[in-house]
Amino acid sequence: MLKKINAWVEERLDLSTLRHLTLEKTVPKHRYTPLHLFGGVALFFFTVQIVTGILLLLYYKPTAGEAFKSVEFIVTQVPYGWLIRSIHSWSANLMILAIFIHMFAKYFLKAYRKPRELTWVSGFILLVLAMGFGFTGYLLPWNELAFFATGVGTESVAATPVIGHWLLLILRGGENVTGATLSRFFAIHVTVLPLVIIGILSIHLLLIQAQGMSKPIGIKEKGEIPFVPNFMLRDLMMWLGALIVLVGLATFFPWELGHAVDTFASAPAGIKPEWYFLSMYQTLKWMPPFFIGISGELIGITLISIAGALVLLVPFLDRKASREEKSPWFTIIGVLAIIFLIAITIYARFS
Amino acid sequence: MKTRTILILIALISFGLGVHADETSCEICHSKLKGRLSQPVTQWKNSIHQQNDINCANCHGGDPSAKNMKAAHSRSKGWIGKPGPIQIVKLCGTCHANESFMKKYDPNSRTDQLKNYMTSNHGINIMKKEDGRAATCASCHGAHDVLKAMNPRSHVYPENVVDTCAKCHGDKKLMAQFDISGNEVADYKSSVHATALYKKHDLSAPTCNDCHGNHGAAPPGAASVEKVCGTCHVMNQKLFDESPHKEWDEIGLRGCVECHSNHAIKPPTDAMLSTDKGVCLNCHDSTEPAFKTMEAMYKTLTGLETKLMETREMVNNAAEKGMLMDDAMLKLQDAKTAYIKSRTATHKFSSDYLDHIAKAALVDVTNIQKLAKERLMEVTKRRTSFYWFGGLFFILLILLGLKIRSMEK
Numbered sequence: 001m002l003k004k005i006n007a008w009v010e011e012r013l014d015l016s017t018l019r020h021l022t023l024e025k026t027v028p029k030h031r032y033t034p035l036h037l038f039g040g041v042a043l044f045f046f047t048v049q050i051v052t053g054i055l056l057l058l059y060y061k062p063t064a065g066e067a068f069k070s071v072e073f074i075v076t077q078v079p080y081g082w083l084i085r086s087i088h089s090w091s092a093n094l095m096i097l098a099i100f101i102h103m104f105a106k107y108f109l110k111a112y113r114k115p116r117e118l119t120w121v122s123g124f125i126l127l128v129l130a131m132g133f134g135f136t137g138y139l140l141p142w143n144e145l146a147f148f149a150t151g152v153g154t155e156s157v158a159a160t161p162v163i164g165h166w167l168l169l170i171l172r173g174g175e176n177v178t179g180a181t182l183s184r185f186f187a188i189h190v191t192v193l194p195l196v197i198i199g200i201l202s203i204h205l206l207l208i209q210a211q212g213m214s215k216p217i218g219i220k221e222k223g224e225i226p227f228v229p230n231f232m233l234r235d236l237m238m239w240l241g242a243l244i245v246l247v248g249l250a251t252f253f254p255w256e257l258g259h260a261v262d263t264f265a266s267a268p269a270g271i272k273p274e275w276y277f278l279s280m281y282q283t284l285k286w287m288p289p290f291f292i293g294i295s296g297e298l299i300g301i302t303l304i305s306i307a308g309a310l311v312l313l314v315p316f317l318d319r320k321a322s323r324e325e326k327s328p329w330f331t332i333i334g335v336l337a338i339i340f341l342i343a344i345t346i347y348a349r350f351s
Numbered sequence: 352m353k354t355r356t357i358l359i360l361i362a363l364i365s366f367g368l369g370v371h372a373d374e375t376s377c378e379i380c381h382s383k384l385k386g387r388l389s390q391p392v393t394q395w396k397n398s399i400h401q402q403n404d405i406n407c408a409n410c411h412g413g414d415p416s417a418k419n420m421k422a423a424h425s426r427s428k429g430w431i432g433k434p435g436p437i438q439i440v441k442l443c444g445t446c447h448a449n450e451s452f453m454k455k456y457d458p459n460s461r462t463d464q465l466k467n468y469m470t471s472n473h474g475i476n477i478m479k480k481e482d483g484r485a486a487t488c489a490s491c492h493g494a495h496d497v498l499k500a501m502n503p504r505s506h507v508y509p510e511n512v513v514d515t516c517a518k519c520h521g522d523k524k525l526m527a528q529f530d531i532s533g534n535e536v537a538d539y540k541s542s543v544h545a546t547a548l549y550k551k552h553d554l555s556a557p558t559c560n561d562c563h564g565n566h567g568a569a570p571p572g573a574a575s576v577e578k579v580c581g582t583c584h585v586m587n588q589k590l591f592d593e594s595p596h597k598e599w600d601e602i603g604l605r606g607c608v609e610c611h612s613n614h615a616i617k618p619p620t621d622a623m624l625s626t627d628k629g630v631c632l633n634c635h636d637s638t639e640p641a642f643k644t645m646e647a648m649y650k651t652l653t654g655l656e657t658k659l660m661e662t663r664e665m666v667n668n669a670a671e672k673g674m675l676m677d678d679a680m681l682k683l684q685d686a687k688t689a690y691i692k693s694r695t696a697t698h699k700f701s702s703d704y705l706d707h708i709a710k711a712a713l714v715d716v717t718n719i720q721k722l723a724k725e726r727l728m729e730v731t732k733r734r735t736s737f738y739w740f741g742g743l744f745f746i747l748l749i750l751l752g753l754k755i756r757s758m759e760k
Contacts, residue, residue, distance in 0.1 A: 076675055083733075086673075225759070233755050240748045244741050251737040254673030 021209065025227035028215045032109055033234075036213055038102035040235040041242050045095035046201070048246065049133075052088040053190070060140070062186035064179030067142035068260040075257060086250035092134055094246060096276050099127050107314070107334050111214035114322040117315035119211065122204040124312045129197045134274055136189040142182060143258030148267040150185075151177045153277070156284060159297035178263075217324055275349065279341050280304050282348035375415035376423050377407040394496035397504075403456055410434065410442050436483045440468065443488040464488075467567035474567075484525065486568075491515050507565070509554045513539060516559045538614035546618075557583065576613075577606030590698040609633070621656060624649040624697065647702035651709050652694060658716045659690055665723035674726040679719050686715035 009015065027033070059078055061070040074081035103123060106112060112120035139150045154177065158168040173180030225231060273281050283304060287296030310317070320327035381392045395401050400409075408415040412429030414422055424430045434442055444465035446452050453460040468474040468488075476485035491507055498505035506515045513536060519525055523533035539545055539559070547556035562579050563570060571579045577600075581588025584607075591597065591606065599606060605613075610623065610630040623630045624645050626637075635641040666683055670676040689712030696708040 072675070230755065230758060233751055233758075237748055237751045237755070240744050240751065244744050244748070247737060248741060251733050252673070256673075257675055 022228045025209075025212075026224040027213050027227050027231045028219075028221075029223040029225045030215065030219045030221040032105075032216055032219070035105040035109065037234060037238045038098050038105055039208075041238050042095055042098035042102055043201075044239045044242055045091045045098055045246075046197075048087065048091045049095060050194070052084050052091065055084045056088055057190065062140070062183055064142060064182055064261070067140065067182060068257075071141045071257060075254075082254055083247075083250055086254045087246060089255035090249045090253075091246055092137060093274070093276075094242070094249075096127075096130050096134060098242075099123075099130055100276075103127060104334065104338060106214075108331060109214065109216045110318065110321040110327065110330070111216075112315040112321075113214070113217075113318065113324070114315070116207070116211055116214055119204060119207040120315050121312060122200050122207065125200050126197065126204060128308075129193060129200065131276060133189065133193050133197075134276060136185040136193065138274060139177075139182060139185045140189065141257060142261050144261055144265070144268060145258050145271060147177060147261040147263075148271045149273050150181065151267075152271060153273060154181075156297060156301060159295055159301050161298065217321065217326055272348065275345060278345045278348040282344050282351075285348075375406055375408070376417055377411075377413070377415050380420065380423070381407075391495045394493070398493075398495060398497045399499055399502075400497055405446075409446075436477050436485075436487045437481065439487040439489050439494075440465070440474070440477060464566045467564070471564070471566065471568045484528070486519060490519070507560075509556075509558050510548060510552070512558045512560055513545075520559075535614045538612075542614060542616045543618045544616060555583075576608055580607045586695050587698045590696065594698060594700045596700060619694065621649060621652045621694075624652065641700075644700060644702050648697050648700075648705050651702065651705050652697070655690055655693060655709050655712055655716070658713070658720075659686060662686070662716050662719050662723065665720060665727065669723050669726040669730065672727070672730045674730060676723070676726065679722050679726075682715060682719045682722070686712055686719060689715055 027036070056074065059070055059074045059081070061067060071085065074085050076082070078084075106120070106123070135150075135153060139146045154168060154171050157171055158164040160167055169175070171181070171184075172178070173184050272278065284297060284300040287300040289296050291299055314330070315322070318327050318330050321330065378392050381389055383389070391407075395407070400406075406415060407413075411434070412431050413424055414428040414430075417423035417425070417428075422428075424432075431438065448462050448465040450462045453462050469478060473486045476482040477487055491512075493506050496506075500507045502508060503510070505511065517536040520531070521533065521536040526533035540549075544556050544558075547553040548558060560568070561582075577588055577591060581591075587607075599609070610633075611617075611619070622628060626632075626642070626646050626649065629645055629649065631641060631645045635645070663683060666676050666679045669679070689708075693705060693709040693712055696705045699705070
């Protein structure tokens with residue numbers, strides 16, 4: 001029966017690529033192989049986001065009057081609604097964490113070097129998009145913290161020269177964070193970003209399939225393992241582990257709902273963004289109001305943009321790695337970047 | 352042309368230096384003097400009187416336009432120098448008891464202060480007994496730095512008035528001369544009212560003048576003390592009036608003060624009704640029916656308080672475990688209000704009445720406990736399900752690891 005179906009499909013479609021993937025594709029096996037698994041973990045969390053996101057959409061109402069109540073309804077009345085919502089929030093954070101680990105792993109293994117520059121670039125875009133998901137999704141429960149934090153987050157856009165105010169109006173749908181902001185954040189979160197991310201993600205995965213997995217510079221081990229089933233089973237193990245951690249977190253630490261927005265109330269003390277924005281938040285906070293006549297916020301945003309651009313252009317900057325030579329300076333910079341990011345995030349969280 | 356330019360320049364410089372054309376000779380001379388002779392001008396310059404053009408001569412007399420001290424301090428121009436206590440009261444009364452004059456400045460201004468003052472112990476001592484040790488208007492409001500009562504810098508602003516009274520009433524030696532203990536201020540500062548005023552900055556908390564009156568200052572009599580407290584504690588007074596204790600004043604007992612004291616009023620506790628150190632024991636012994644009432648009320652109140660604390664713990668526990676407890680928290684607030692109402696109900700000194708009121712609070716508490724128990728059971732259910740799910744998937748994970756190992760051997 002299975003053979004018949006296979007023959008029927010074979011007559012109509014060219015399955016040689018799929019056959020290659022399942023039967024012939026191999027992955028280099030060396031002591032760093034486990035580091036290659038975090039991309040798959042990020043992909044797993046992304047899939048969880050799609051599934052739980054669709055389930056939340058069944059009950060969520062994206063209006064200022066209904067949003068908070070609808071989330072409250074989801075977590076109190078809908079069967080397993082609490083679990084779905086909690087998993088969605090936890091998975092969003094774990095996805096970004098997995099992307100960070102994946103990115104740094106690839107950075108230290110110099111996997112971005114020729115010919116995989118575009119894989120790195122598309123990966124960086126995916127990180128930015130994932131953070132965009134986080135930023136837009138944070139406002140959707142329309143709770144007090146999200147409302148005021150979004151106010152602060154969108155405010156920094158206004159520092160952009162010439163078009164700053166215009167950008168702010170586009171983002172907020174007016175001068176202030178209102179129901180109009182909620183509507184457009186919802187639209188961006190459930191239509192624009194998913195479409196763009198699926199496009200970029202397809203390119204990213206296609207590039208990986210086309211070029212295979214990179215082998216770190218100077219690795220002498222020549223072993224290869226079949227992608228199916230050996231590497232696939234390793235992926236599955238990681239996914240199972242990720243699922244246990246995810247459900248455990250959602251069960252023992254259900255994501256807080258907070259308090260409904262009161263637009264007339266003053267902002268509560270200690271408003272801070274999500275952990276993955278804390279380094280940027282602290283950088284902006286450290287900026288003086290003005291420095292040689294230029295607004296501190298603009299300087300901060302420029303510095304963050306330059307840092308982002310440098311990360312994006314790493315494959316083109318690391319000339320040594322592209323010649324298959326060791327580039328210790330990039331390794332040192334990477335270690336310093338990790339220390340800086342962790343230190344500034346911890347400082348911003350507890351200061 | 353040149354002269355005009357110089358004149359304009361002088362005018363501009365004078366304006367810049369803040370020299371006013373209508374500055375009196377009193378201000379000009381006294382501001383150049385030192386210490387106590389210049390202080391009145393400095394103080395007056397920030398006062399309500401200065402803002403309303405009431406100047407030195409309005410109280411001290413003399414000629415404020417005179418060019419030298421002799422002419423300015425001329426007795427023929429009515430100069431009286433430093434007024435004495437009786438003069439101070441009369442001088443203030445000249446304006447402040449004159450309704451048509453005061454209305455020019457403030458249509459809602461009171462003009463009964465002098466009348467009230469004359470009925471007070473302060474007024475009687477000063478005006479009738481000519482005893483200068485008692486307080487005059489200036490003793491409380493300041494002589495020159497007079498400000499509106501609700502100005503936070505005023506001596507009679509709620510947060511300052513106790514210290515103003517304390518200038519005399521905190522002086523034990525002086526108070527002993529009037530047969531007053533002098534502990535009143537220290538007692539007040541240890542009270543629940545002072546905590547509300549100084550720590551919570553609750554300006555509605557009573558200070559000296561709220562109970563004793565401000566201008567007509569006198570201690571409330573035994574019959575009126577409960578009415579004084581009842582100004583704020585309305586329900587307590589109403590229930591007290593319905594209680595067997597309503598006739599207290601006839602036997603010379605002072606209402607609220609007998610149980611709560613007067614100045615050192617502490618936050619009330621259930622222990623005030625306890626059978627070993629309750630305040631009822633001051634008058635009643637264990638053979639009286641009142642003792643049984645006290646015992647029953649204490650049991651009801653402590654029982655309710657224990658249940659309320661248990662419930663709060665259960666709600667907090669469920670909230671800490673991630674359950675949404677907003678509805679329970681709201682109901683808990685209602686239960687707390689019902690508990691406070693129950694404590695108020697003790698002022699009727701009827702255990703049946705207290706039981707009736709406490710019943711509502713008990714119903715609230717029981718409902719919240721039921722809700723919290725349901726949520727805690729839900730937590731247990733969720734966690735148990737996770738243990739099964741997690742355990743199963745963990746076994747699967749181990750099996751996968753073993754499979755990979757055996758495949759690659």
